[in-house]
Amino acid sequence: MTQKVSGSPFLKPFFLKTPVRVASPLQQRRHTLPSGFPFLELIRKCRISFVSVSGVCPLTLDEVLNFLGQCPELSLGWFEEGQLVAFIIGSGWDKERLSQKAMTQHVPDTPTVHIHVLSVHRHCRQQGKGSILLWRYLQYLRCMPGLRRALLICEDFLVPFYRKAGFKEKGPSEISVSNMQFQEMEYALGGQAYARRNSGC
Numbered sequence: 187m188t189q190k191v192s193g194s195p196f197l198k199p200f201f202l203k204t205p206v207r208v209a210s211p212l213q214q215r216r217h218t219l220p221s222g223f224p225f226l227e228l229i230r231k232c233r234i235s236f237v238s239v240s241g242v243c244p245l246t247l248d249e250v251l252n253f254l255g256q257c258p259e260l261s262l263g264w265f266e267e268g269q270l271v272a273f274i275i276g277s278g279w280d281k282e283r284l285s286q287k288a289m290t291q292h293v294p295d296t297p298t299v300h301i302h303v304l305s306v307h308r309h310c311r312q313q314g315k316g317s318i319l320l321w322r323y324l325q326y327l328r329c330m331p332g333l334r335r336a337l338l339i340c341e342d343f344l345v346p347f348y349r350k351a352g353f354k355e356k357g358p359s360e361i362s363v364s365n366m367q368f369q370e371m372e373y374a375l376g377g378q379a380y381a382r383r384n385s386g387c
């Protein structure tokens with residue numbers, strides 16, 4: 187499903203005009219990367235337009251490129267008219283809880299996905315896009331064999347946002363970035379046979 191242009195890996199793209207419907211595999215195949223898709227724009231926006239409320243970009247450019255290169259299938263982008271409006275970057279992890287190492291490391295072939303960042307372009311926030319992309323991403327993960335759960339860390343004020351999406355709190359994270367503290371949250375992907383059967387996987 188990964189598409190490459192000029193040798194660079196890209197987020198798996200999709201257009202979501204009618205967000206509550208999950209696209210069938212056939213429909214997904216019709217979604218093609220716009221020609222000349224500006225990959226570098228993603229990187230630029232990651233720094234300028236996708237930064238967090240506290241002004242911190244959760245991932246460095248090198249880390250984004252690293253994860254896109256190592257596990258592009260765990261990232262997802264939302265494009266409108268060829269422009270990236272939101273994205274999720276994930277990687278694999280193999281421990282019960284996230285540690286500082288998880289911030290920079292991808293562990294392949296594990297049942298746990300570490301969601302490093304969900305980010306919506308600052309002009310497109312509070313329109314439901316973050317929730318929709320996260321929901322779509324979790325549906326997508328459910329379709330991937332062997333995956334059992336997704337983990338993330340977030341600041342306290344975003345706990346209700348992730349709770350609403352079905353995540354459960356695991357308590358304070360041992361990870362700290364620039365003296366910021368985080369809560370760790372978990373989403374169970376397993377035991378969703380009904381969802382899998384009915385989600386076009």
Ligand SMILES: CC(=O)SCCNC(=O)CCNC(=O)[C@H](O)C(C)(C)COP(=O)(O)OP(=O)(O)OC[C@H]1O[C@@H](n2cnc3c(N)ncnc32)[C@H](O)[C@@H]1OP(=O)(O)O
Pocket residue numbers: 236237238239244301302303304305306307310311312313314315316317318338339340341343344346347
């Ligand atoms: C694992 C991680 O990535 S944690 C870091 C999350 N990402 C960031 O901080 C990057 C900058 N922020 C963003 O990109 C976006 O604001 C996101 C991803 C947090 C939310 O995406 P949006 O599209 O704006 O959210 P969406 O419209 O779907 O949902 C809105 C809900 O999000 C929550 N929310 C969004 N931003 C905030 C905020 N700054 N403070 C508190 N709650 C917030 C609220 O619960 C809100 O619900 P309400 O409308 O009832 O008030």
